[in-house]
Amino acid sequence: MKLNNIALATILSLGMVSLANADAGSGKVNFTGKIIDAPCSIAPESIDQTKSFGQVANVALVNGGKSSVLNFDIKLQGCDLSGTKNKVQVTFGGSSGGATGNTNTLLAITGARGASIAMFDGSNQPITLGTATTVQNLLVGANTLSFSAYLQGHAGTTLADITEGDFTSTTNFTLAYN
Numbered sequence: 197m198k199l200n201n202i203a204l205a206t207i208l209s210l211g212m213v214s215l216a217n218a219d220a221g222s223g224k225v226n227f228t229g230k231i232i233d234a235p236c237s238i239a240p241e242s243i244d245q246t247k248s249f250g251q252v253a254n255v256a257l258v259n260g261g262k263s264s265v266l267n268f269d270i271k272l273q274g275c276d277l278s279g280t281k282n283k284v285q286v287t288f289g290g291s292s293g294g295a296t297g298n299t300n301t302l303l304a305i306t307g308a309r310g311a312s313i314a315m316f317d318g319s320n321q322p323i324t325l326g327t328a329t330t331v332q333n334l335l336v337g338a339n340t341l342s343f344s345a346y347l348q349g350h351a352g353t354t355l356a357d358i359t360e361g362d363f364t365s366t367t368n369f370t371l372a373y374n
Contacts (some may be wrong), residue, residue, distance in 0.1 A: 211286055220259045236339065239271035249347050254358045256313045257349030270347050270369065272339040281373035285328035288343060290314060290367040292325060295350035300325045302348065305365045310358030311349045313365050319340040328372060 234236075245268060252263040270286065293302030293312025301322050302312035315323040317330060318341065332341060349358065 198252050212311065222359050235277060235279060236272035236275040236284075236334065238371070239273050242271045244270065246346075252347050254355060254360055257347065257353065257358055258355055259353055260351045261349045263347035265346050266278065267342065267344050269343065270341040271336075272321055272334070272341065275336055277334060277336050277340055282334050283331045284334055285331055285342070285372045285373050287328045287370045287372065288323055288325055288367045289370070290325055290365065295353070296363070306362040306363040307363035308359050310353050311347050313345050315343060315345045315367070316347045320344070325367075331374070
């Protein structure tokens with residue numbers, strides 16, 4: 197009888213250990229992407245970027261004042277220039293900014309008020325929303341397209357015109373090879 201109880205206890209213990217080890221964790225990996233007709237691939241870290249201006253003092257934005265410059269890049273990889281497409285232009289889109297919301301050289305922000313975002317290409321030329329940037333020559337392999345931006349107070353804005361708080365803004369970009 198004692199032997200049967202020990203055998204039964206052993207069998208039950210082994211069964212519990214097997215159940216405990218049956219699923220020690222699981223998960224799933226989703227792969228996404230897009231196949232494009234282009235001589236270069238866009239690096240994954242360049243597709244959906246988030247850049248922070250941090251905390252900008254309202255007094256820095258009075259009457260067209262500016263924040264510090266924030267740099268950002270679009271990285272291209274695996275560029276094969278064996279075809280005829282060896283140059284690229286970038287077009288940025290988004291809501292126009294400015295005090296009246298119709299200045300297409302400024303990107304609108306939502307949330308805080310009294311400022312917009314000014315963007316510039318790698319040659320420090322202003323970017324106009326919906327208009328292609330200056331043509332940039334590509335190299336075989338990896339390329340980095342450099343840009344910059346700053347938060348700019350609207351012209352004539354007084355301290356009382358600036359509403360503090362968090363803000364967001366989104367610009368989409370499209371590449372055109374030629």
